[in-house]
């Protein structure tokens with residue numbers, strides 16, 4: 437495809453919506469501070485939330501970091517191009533606006549052929565968050581991006597995103613043969629996959645719990661919210677009328693604005709539910725999740741209910757469950773949240 441129009445826009449400090457295998461991104465060149473600022477203003481995103489830098493090759497990734505260890509090499513060789521973001525110590529080539537003042541930068545090589553072509557033709561890495569207004573569900577089609585920004589943003593259409601949820605964000609520290617990993621955001625690349633790749637190369641792996649707010653500044657609790665309240669529950673533990681009764685009691689006590697994002701709540705009782713039906717296959721469930729959330733919010737329902745089954749819990753589901761938990765206004769019964 438001829439990408440000249442998009443390459444020129446980026447050259448002139450503009451932003452461009454572009455496809456990746458996970459979700460659509462809103463890109464600017466890392467060497468155009470006005471372009472980076474443009475991302476934040478277009479998204480209405482606070483400056484404390486760092487952006488991911490997208491590269492076309494491992495060579496390009498190395499130019500962004502002061503420390504490329506054996507563990508980093510193994511992970512990049514195993515999972516790039518693909519949905520894994522590595523958080524690495526940054527060089528001065530990375531503007532601190534991109535990293536929100538952090539000394540580290542999140543880097544990934546996306547797998548979508550048009551993303552790789554765009555970054556290669558530009559010749560410079562592209563900083564890009566997901567192409568949605570701050571706090572809202574990420575776009576998985578070009579149509580979704582146009583729905584967010586109208587004609588303010590040019591979008592390179594690469595069809596629907598096959599993965600469907602954002603990349604796994606991973607912090608890596610290596611000391612000799614010991615590698616400490618922290619999953620800052622779960623995604624399609626799961627801890628067992630990361631462990632297997634590193635152990636196969638003779639490294640020892642230790643997973644550490646995330647010290648949330650500090651290490652993953654963008655990981656706010658109520659990210660990814662649909663416009664109407666989503667209630668997450670378990671079909672093994674509650675019936676749908678029990679969910680509606682309890683939600684009616686609890687929803688009215690919830691604030692209308694959560695972490696800066698407005699929620700459309702019914703004035704009286706909940707009347708019309710839309711059911712969010714997830715595939716039994718975690719890969720398909722992830723692919724469809726954000727489209728389903730968007731479509732369900734656009735109908736005439738005043739709330740969404742998603743019933744999880746026991747078979748939809750576990751490592752392969754961690755990315756989908758993380759997004760559902762963040763999207764949910766209520767999780768019922770209350771102690772179910774701790775089990776997923």
Ligand code: TXA
Nearest residue numbers: 458460461486540541542565566602603651652654655
């Ligand atoms: O799949 C994806 O990762 C998509 C596509 C477009 O690549 N991008 C994406 O970007 O989801 P965004 O901005 O919506 O999420 C990036 C998140 C930040 O909110 C933050 O949690 C984490 O990545 N992150 C980025 N840089 C970081 C850093 N230096 N330290 C810790 N976390 C970082």
Ligand code: MG
Nearest residue numbers: 565566567574
């Ligand atoms: Mg995002």
